[in-house]
Amino acid sequence: MSGRLLIVEDDPRLGPIMRDVLAASWETELRASAEAGIDAVLSHGYDAIIVDRRLPGMSGEELVRELRRRKVGTPILMLTALGELHDRVAGLDAGANDYLVKPFEFEELSARLRALTRDYTRPDEGVAIGSWTFHPLDQCIDSPYTGRVLLTEVEAAFLAVLAAEPERTFSREYLLSAVFPRGESPTTVETYVHYLRRKTDRDLIQTIRGSGYRLGTPA
């Protein structure tokens, strides 16, 4: 199982087929409209997304643009019946990472997904967060001033999610589903923000009132 995959496809035949075929190697989820897709991404988080270019209402391209605008960095593969050059260019420039023309073979789709989600840079050196250095594998975080602080498993997982995309603001629901797979109480998020802030410093995690939390120093 390579991770979580979202498919945004309104074709009532192709959608379910893709979902079922790819279910062999992915935890797949299917949505039939761009709006539903955005909702899903913002509240759950995926490792890859397949988007049909032609969707009822908001198009696949607009969907991609909206997600990129919201700083969602998840790899996106765009799917289309149109093989024209300018369509492909437009799709890629909207923010898609790859482009596949229908009809396609599932084996190629699988290979492209694998290529998109491969992670070549698994840093062991740690991630910089403000003046701190976070070591996900060692579950600790260093400061040049106050030294090293050990984190618990959940604290480290929580911070890792935020650190994966430092510029992005994560909603409460996203964090909840990303860190706590079973539906925990929403206030748990606040508690762990509190723990991390107490262990490090108050400004490590920023509150965006009404939206969620994000890392670091906007000032």
Place this chain on the structure above:
Amino acid sequence: MSGRLLIVEDDPRLGPIMRDVLAASWETELRASAEAGIDAVLSHGYDAIIVDRRLPGMSGEELVRELRRRKVGTPILMLTALGELHDRVAGLDAGANDYLVKPFEFEELSARLRALTRDYTRPDEGVAIGSWTFHPLDQCIDSPYTGRVLLTEVEAAFLAVLAAEPERTFSREYLLSAVFPRGESPTTVETYVHYLRRKTDRDLIQTIRGSGYRLGTPA
């Protein structure tokens, strides 16, 4: 100029053409064999690599595999005359990030390179308002002089409406119905103009007496 690009291509006609065409947006370098390509990568570092699948001696696929084995994470686009499915799958599984079949159009090659090297984590540029830069999603506004100011939800929504059409003068009623869906008191508009002016500077929003408000830069 998007960065440094390495082309590994032995075709004495196609290689130089690619190098010259892509030189418009990349600092390009050309190598004619896999071995020379590996040398170049290990000693220089690039932001993207184009590899022909068919090369004299060591193949493009082996080249990719070797680079990945050495933990080189640079995005690689593979190029080939072979359009067969199993070739494409093999190329991607070797570690290439994308695959383009000859003959191709340069515009698509460019678009795919752009897609491969795009950095989603860089902060978006925001909307310019006078000397300020407004970031709707982050709910903040930057000034080169006084730094960043955080806005509340309603303040940001209010400013977003004005910024959508910077040249337009918005009536009080329009702003009221656009920002405050339920019919709020008309003076609320004045209050939020006031909040925004206090947080930024007096000239950010201009009063058009008898008509409404518009964004700065009067002339």
Place this chain on the structure above:
DNA sequence: GGGCTTCCTCACGCTTCCCTCACGGCCCCG
């Protein structure tokens, strides 16, 4: 088994924000 850490829930209290209102100043017109 006892004491410790960790994980998660809950409820109280506080901060922040939203919106209203009333007063006072400014501008333009008569």
Place this chain on the structure above:
DNA sequence: CGGGGCCGTGAGGGAAGCGTGAGGAAGCCC
């Protein structure tokens, strides 16, 4: 120059969102 409509500004009530401490349940190590 005086008056009336417009607009700016400060204070404040109410509510939503968030922070924080206490505490119970479960696992771990002695």
